Amino acid sequence: MSDKSTATIARLSTVDGAFHQHLDTLLDWEGVSDKAVQARVEEILADVKQRGDSAVVEATNRFDRLSVEGMEQLRLSPEQLKKAFDSLSAEQRNALSAAAERIKRYHERQKPNSWQYEEADGTVLGQKVTPLDRAGIYVPGGKAAYPSSVLMNAIPAHVAGVREIVMVVPTPDGVLNDLVLAAAHLAGVDYVFTIGGAQAVAALAYGTESVPRVDKIVGPGNIYVATAKRAVFGQVGIDMIAGPSEIMVVSDGQTDPDWLAMDLFSQAEHDEDAQAILVSWNAAHLDAVEASIERLLPTLEREEIARASLQRRGALILCQDQAEAIELINRIAPEHLELSVEAPNDWLDQIRHAGAIFMGRHTSEALGDYCAGPNHVLPTSGTARFSSPLGVYDFQKRSSIIHCSPDGASELGKIASVLARGESLTAHARSAEYRIND
Numbered sequence: 001m002s003d004k005s006t007a008t009i010a011r012l013s014t015v016d017g018a019f020h021q022h023l024d025t026l027l028d029w030e031g032v033s034d035k036a037v038q039a040r041v042e043e044i045l046a047d048v049k050q051r052g053d054s055a056v057v058e059a060t061n062r063f064d065r066l067s068v069e070g071m072e073q074l075r076l077s078p079e080q081l082k083k084a085f086d087s088l089s090a091e092q093r094n095a096l097s098a099a100a101e102r103i104k105r106y107h108e109r110q111k112p113n114s115w116q117y118e119e120a121d122g123t124v125l126g127q128k129v130t131p132l133d134r135a136g137i138y139v140p141g142g143k144a145a146y147p148s149s150v151l152m153n154a155i156p157a158h159v160a161g162v163r164e165i166v167m168v169v170p171t172p173d174g175v176l177n178d179l180v181l182a183a184a185h186l187a188g189v190d191y192v193f194t195i196g197g198a199q200a201v202a203a204l205a206y207g208t209e210s211v212p213r214v215d216k217i218v219g220p221g222n223i224y225v226a227t228a229k230r231a232v233f234g235q236v237g238i239d240m241i242a243g244p245s246e247i248m249v250v251s252d253g254q255t256d257p258d259w260l261a262m263d264l265f266s267q268a269e270h271d272e273d274a275q276a277i278l279v280s281w282n283a284a285h286l287d288a289v290e291a292s293i294e295r296l297l298p299t300l301e302r303e304e305i306a307r308a309s310l311q312r313r314g315a316l317i318l319c320q321d322q323a324e325a326i327e328l329i330n331r332i333a334p335e336h337l338e339l340s341v342e343a344p345n346d347w348l349d350q351i352r353h354a355g356a357i358f359m360g361r362h363t364s365e366a367l368g369d370y371c372a373g374p375n376h377v378l379p380t381s382g383t384a385r386f387s388s389p390l391g392v393y394d395f396q397k398r399s400s401i402i403h404c405s406p407d408g409a410s411e412l413g414k415i416a417s418v419l420a421r422g423e424s425l426t427a428h429a430r431s432a433e434y435r436i437n438d
């Protein structure tokens, strides 16, 4: 591993004896959720649960540097949202509407159907899909404003048929972002509160005098948000843990190094904790990308954040060949995977774990962040091993349907009776036996 105090980004090689240890250290984001974060989050959750609005107001004043007196100052009216939409330039309005349209079209395809089938004896079995009554969407806002995240959270909720959508978004120093408000108007959000962090998660999970309690909280956020979501799970549903953005690019050495450097920056600029990793089996190509990084980094508006992210959690990894690159993908299970290779379709079957897969040199991850159509709320920190992108299915649940005919109940009763007596649960057995015909 190169010396982190001088290099902008670490250079690793899979043949290095300490490679796996270095990689583990690099990937460990949950490690930043130390005892101090846990303790603070627990304290905020307990306070909001007990004192409701007053605790939310105090925490918001403290962590977002505001000085409001009551919750009414932290609620945005539908008129304010519409006004923000109307105030956009035609170019911004068109871009937001085009993105919303594409996101809606993609998510319409995810809609699951209820289904039923009838057995020979007339028994009907099935599954009924029902939208959530009320969903809470967390839109991050600490270090950047995310109108695109408003669309990505709210549109699938609408497509799913959710009755009420409650959005929370922090506004540090009281700065409102018109595009965020406009996106909430466009996506038909019902309530918007300008609160963030653990206090917003708590308000959604427990409800307060002003914030309606929701059934599920979705959306990405920083370590305070992720830790709070984890803690309230059970009280409410959560979608996944979507933490700092990540990108893993695999290059065959033929993509313009400047393109790749900018693709890495595109996620590094989100957050000092964001992660950008490039893998290639071509050492000279990695040198060229490193040179592009050094040359282009000072041209970024968010140079400081991107530099910190690359220094802390970035890496250029030299692997042996394509097969080893695939092993690394499945081990890292990245949020975003860019396959910057000649024939990406040939790789697809072997990739088991990635939140979203961007195929080919022309598909920059940034297009997925805004407008390609698939959701940009994706599992991070290796959780793509067991989680999926946010989708319509996150805003719905399923109920089983069992409708026995008299003959069906009789036949099932015989089986149930035996199994229930085997468990010594005789009330179960007798309940089933009452319905046996002979």
Ligand SMILES: NC(=O)c1ccc[n+]([C@@H]2O[C@H](COP(=O)([O-])OP(=O)(O)OC[C@H]3O[C@@H](n4cnc5c(N)ncnc54)[C@H](O)[C@@H]3O)[C@@H](O)[C@H]2O)c1
Pocket (backbone or CB within 6 Å): 040, 063, 064, 139, 140, 141, 142, 143, 144, 146, 149, 170, 171, 195, 196, 197, 198, 199, 220, 221, 222, 223, 224, 225, 242, 243, 244, 245, 270, 271, 273, 274, 335, 376, 377, 378, 379, 380
């Ligand atoms: N995975 C995705 O789909 C996705 C999408 C967009 C953004 N992101 C990520 O979401 C994250 C957003 O983080 P963010 O910080 O910009 O916004 P955020 O809204 O998640 O967090 C801001 C809030 O954190 C709380 N907070 C900050 N410091 C605190 C402290 N010391 N004590 C207690 N609370 C504190 C404050 O209440 C503040 O309102 C970034 O890491 C970004 O990369 C992920």
Ligand SMILES: N[C@H](CO)Cc1c[nH]c[nH+]1
Pocket (backbone or CB within 6 Å): 146, 148, 149, 244, 245, 246, 267, 335, 369, 376, 377, 378
């Ligand atoms: N890359 C983020 C998801 O990790 C989403 C986003 C929003 N705006 C820009 N990027």
Ligand SMILES: [Zn+2]
Pocket (backbone or CB within 6 Å): 245, 266, 267, 270, 369
């Ligand atoms: Zn992004």
